[in-house]
Amino acid sequence: MRKFDAIIIGTGQAGPPLATSLAGKGQKVAIIEKSDLGGTCVNTGCTPTKAYVASARRAFVARNSEEHGIYIEGDVQIDLKKIKARKDKLVSESHQGLEKMLQGEKNxxxxxxxxxxxxxxxIEVNGENFFAEKIFINVGGRPRVPEEFKTVDYLTNRTMLELEEIPEELVIVGGGYVSLEFAQMFSRFGSKVTILERGDQLMKKEDDDIAEAVTEIIKNSGIKVLLNSNCIKAEKESGRIAVIYNCEEGSKKIMTSHLLLAVGRVPNTDDLGLEKTGVELDESGFIKVNDGLQTSVSHIWALGDCNREGAFTHTAYNDFQIVNSQLFEERKRKLSDRHLCYAAYIDPPLARVGLNEKQIRKKGIKAKVAEMPMSQIARAKEKGETFGKLKIFIDAETDKILGATFLGTGADEFIHTVLDQLYAGASYQVIRDAVHIHPTVSELIPTMLENLKDPVENRT
Structure with a gap:
């Protein structure tokens, strides 16, 4: 049996920096990877999808610049093989960098x-046994595939990125951010796209007005949206895929060449042999952790998507920071220090930090709101990108910022103006009294905060 001070399972965003930190402290570390280095972000998430989003954006701009006085003669040609090759190069460069980093450290x-x-x-790997005093689980997750779709050639976010020909038709099941990103990018590539969502709105975690605005953006991208589509399943039919839905109202059917499933993710914990340990899982198979990301076994930690405490690249990396601080630093970071934040990279993007209106109402917090439609912002009008709105929520008793939802051009960047104030614990007056650069979108944030509206609980 080979012995190590620490074993890390998985090379996602938390694993490699933790390995280098442990090794730098003189500890002997084994880091185990069953697939490609880098985890979801590098291989099937952030890096490849945002490369595709960028290509789709170029296609959109090429086709839609006449009002800016720019004309392109002839059809815009999309070469998916070249788009894929660019993506593959970016992914390969990340693989090479990670391998060089991990193999270059003697420990x-x-x-x-x-x-x-x-x-x-x-732990056993390839018939060989390994022992360690500390073990870190960083195994990530994978797309959930319901039984109703397993008889057809469905696509997931992974296999979608391996296509070399643009689908003539694409049906997407699910209405979350993965669905919407792929829907918009492939609509811009030239596919006829339909989204089926079981619920009554896209982006079900968002406020109703934000979800409505997102739906308008998606429909304006040429995408058909079918909400309240229950009992969705798929069958093979004449060499194509029949997607059947709405069984309670008399089933309906859509024929398609390609079907993408975007109905959530499951953790990669089901075949780890955790039943041989004292590590506790929740009802969905995610690993339970405490505020320092320790599992029910004190010398085993769980980081990244498998612990159900974030499921984003930035939260996975923060998991590393939490564990590293707990092990080695005087200032101990904790999971409870973290503010929820994320973005959906539709165009324009949706960005969130902290609480939204739904959550504030549910918690019964007395709050005020500041709002601004993008159509009133000079920079957005100058760019010709006026879809969306900005919302910021303020605690009516403490004047602290509770959260913000921004939907509009550049939202994924200027959301950090609010995020930093949340971490600083500052009063909203700090941003309200700040002087921002003109012309920018973020310059309207101080203006918004000069005009707080009625308490959230009084809004209809």
């Missing part, structure tokens, strides 16, 4: 293969 052993727990301290 790190990169082990290729599938890890399975033997007990609380021991």
């Amino acid at each position: 790190i052993s990169l082990i290729r293969g599938k890890a399975t727990f033997l007990d609380d301290h021991s």
Whole structure:
């Protein structure tokens, strides 16, 4: 049995920096990877999808610049093979950088293969046993595939990125941010896209007005949106895919060449052998952790998507920061220090931090709101991109910022104006009294905060 001070399972966003930190402290580290280095973000998430989003944006601009006085003669040609090749190059560069980093450290052993727990301290990989005093689980997640779709050739976010020909038709099941990003990018590439969503709105976690605005943006992208589509399933029919829905009202059917499933993710914990350990899971298979990301076994930690405490690249990296601080730093970071934040990279993007109106109402917090439609912002009008709105919520008793939802051009960047104030614990007056650069979108944030509206609980 090979012995290490620490074993890390998985090379997602938390694993490699933790490995280098442990190794830098003189500890002997094994980091195990059964697939490609880098986890979801590098291979099937942020890096590849945002490369595709960028290409789709170029196609949109090429086709829609006449009102700016720019004319392009002839049809805009889309070469998906070239788009994929660019994406593959970016991914490959990340693989090479990670491998060089991990193999360049003498205290790190990169082990290729599938890890399975033997007990609380021991792991088997490729028939070889490994022992460590500390174990860190960083195994991520994968797309959820309901039984109703397993008889057809469905696509996921991973396989969608391997296509080399643009689908003539694309049906997407699900109405979250993964669905909307792929829907808009492939509509801009030339596919006829339909979204089926079981619920009564897209982006179900967002406020109703934001979801309505997102739906308008998606429909304006040429995408058909079918809400309240229950009992969705798929069958093979004449060499194509029949997507059947609305069984309660008399089933309806859509024929398509391609079907993308975007109905959530499940953790990669079901085949780790965790039943041989004392590590506790929740009802969905996610690993339960405390404020320092320790599992129910104190020398085993869970980081990244498998712990259900973020499911984003930035939260996975912050998981590393939390664990690293708990192990080595005087200032101990905690999971409870973190403010929820994320973006959906539709065009224009949606960005969130902290609480939204739905959550404030549910918690019964007395709050005021500041709002601004993008159509009233000079910079947005100058760019010709006036879709969306800005919302900021303020605690009526403490004057602290509770959260913000921004939908509009550049929202994924200027949301950090609010995010930083949340971490600073500052009163909203700090931003209200700040002088921002003109012309920008963020210059309207101080103006918004000069005009707080009625308490959230009084809004209809």
